[in-house]
Amino acid sequence: MPKQERAERTRATILDAAAKVFDSQGFVGASLSDILAEAGVTKGALYFHFKSKEELAHELVAEQFSIWPPVDDNGKPGLQTVIDLTHAMARGLQENVRIRASIRLVIEQGTFTDPSPDSYLRWIDVCRDQLDHAQERGDIRKELVTGDIANFLVSAFTGLQISSQVLTDRADLPDRVAGMWRYVLPAIVPPRRLSRFVPEGTAAQTPG
Amino acid sequence: MPKQERAERTRATILDAAAKVFDSQGFVGASLSDILAEAGVTKGALYFHFKSKEELAHELVAEQFSIWPPVDDNGKPGLQTVIDLTHAMARGLQENVRIRASIRLVIEQGTFTDPSPDSYLRWIDVCRDQLDHAQERGDIRKELVTGDIANFLVSAFTGLQISSQVLTDRADLPDRVAGMWRYVLPAIVPPRRLSRFVPEGTAAQTPG
DNA sequence: GACCAAACAAACCGGGAGGTAGGTATTTTC
């Protein structure tokens, strides 16, 4: 790990540059030359900090996902927390190149590493925990399986963000997420409790 | 275009091999060496048929999508047609490497070409046409916008197939598709008409 | 069977990829 402050700065600069290039080119398509040009450093500097291109990608992902996604249940875990979480993720994808790159690296198959189920499973777990609380409270139909809902939500969100990127460079992603909830909420929430939830999110979340 | 039958065979062999390698490595990750080894031909043969790696990928996609996805409305266009179509697509992705490769080439960003919205838009149109029929017939709530539903379905299906691939190598994709419909149908279909539709599909479709 | 076109195979090309080794600059320690 870096010991001097200038090294911390260089390392961060390299990670930011790598994020930008990985976001736009993917792992295989990103060349070290492009990353170096973006960072304004040389290959010696990069290899001082990371022992390979692969470790660079791995560190980028590991650092990002050690602090993200942001789960903030405001002391009341449940369904609105999941809704707000999806919106925070949407905003993060819009605003933060490290998040975009990390998601891309994790999703892409046959590059970087075969996509690890780990991230998916972790997101599903986070989601399911909140849904379990919601179900205990009667906010979700008791006959539904929270793990299945979580699985569907994570999958659907993945597809939403990919197609949003293709079609509108993610400009419409928050709308798409709200739209997803408008379809899904009536299916999973008992009718009399439906009005408790805000498909557009409660805007209390920060992208992190 | 090929004039001799042996050339037709060689061309098809190259396309099949390319599909396999593109499916597993993506466009940038697929090397011509790998494709040639898979096909058992030489580079001269490949360049006789295709003027570049990019044209190879483009032809693969164009040929596949000229005959797919399979829309079979059995003379009665509507919602069950869309349900069956998603199941046909799921089976196609499970069984046909050219479909898998074509989907991957079309979805991946920054490779091959920037992902064209065209395929997404075409799938959305196919879907929306059927949903329009369904809505005229009263099978879909009249306050909903069929274009939005179609957009959501295409996005969600994209995410389902990607995560299914990561988590189970697509073994569970038909189940995931059926699960999607079980969440979505109650949200878009008037309650008294819900029992008309089969989330698992009516198995009348062939992958094509 | 001779000739030509079509369909390949084999050899070659230049460039760029990721990574390595040697050198230089900056900071820290004593």
Added chain:
DNA sequence: GAAAATACCTACCTCCCGGTTTGTTTGGTC
């Protein structure tokens, strides 16, 4: 201030990439 540690920079390395050129084989026509 000298020496050592840290943090880079520069030049080099091998290999593999997509594509090009030359050579050989196969099929079709007369």
